[in-house]
Amino acid sequence: MDNLEQIYNYEKVTEHIGSSGQPTRDQFGLIKDAGYDAVINLALPTSDTALPDEGSVVTALEMGYHHIPVKFDDPTVDDLRIFFGVMHALEQKKVWVHCVVNARVSAFLYHYLRYSEDLDERAARTTLLDRWEPEMDDVWRSFLSIRKEEII
Secondary structure, eight states: OOGGGGSTTOEEOSSSEEEESOOOTTHHHHHHHTTOOEEEEOSOTTSTTOOTTHHHHHHHTTOEEEEOOOOTTOOOHHHHHHHHHHHHHTTTSOEEEEOSSSHHHHHHHHHHHHHTSOOOTTTTOOHHHHHHGGGOOHHHHHHHTOOHHHHO
């Protein structure tokens, strides 16, 4: 078993992008050992599973750390633009993106893969997004319908 599979809702998205729910303190070491150079956290610092010193934990492992706190009940186009900017700045790096359960990440990566990586609608979908979509509320259905022109 791949050690990364221990991480809640882990998904290898591409050769250079991995995603998950909230990793534990020790699991950030597994992420580093797997060759990831940077971590992007989309969860709020007040989330139940948040690590208050996550930035310090990640940077002590010599990975870059980027926190984009996205309200689960109110994700915005501006949040998405910031995410695109960070992803573009890290495009030569291997990047790990997480939130609490990997739901909001799956929606953000869907847009990034479609509009920055030019994947078709099917290829841009992660397995987690496919599992979540039938239960998704209107806020996230609306978020998924954002068009490229609104972001870029």
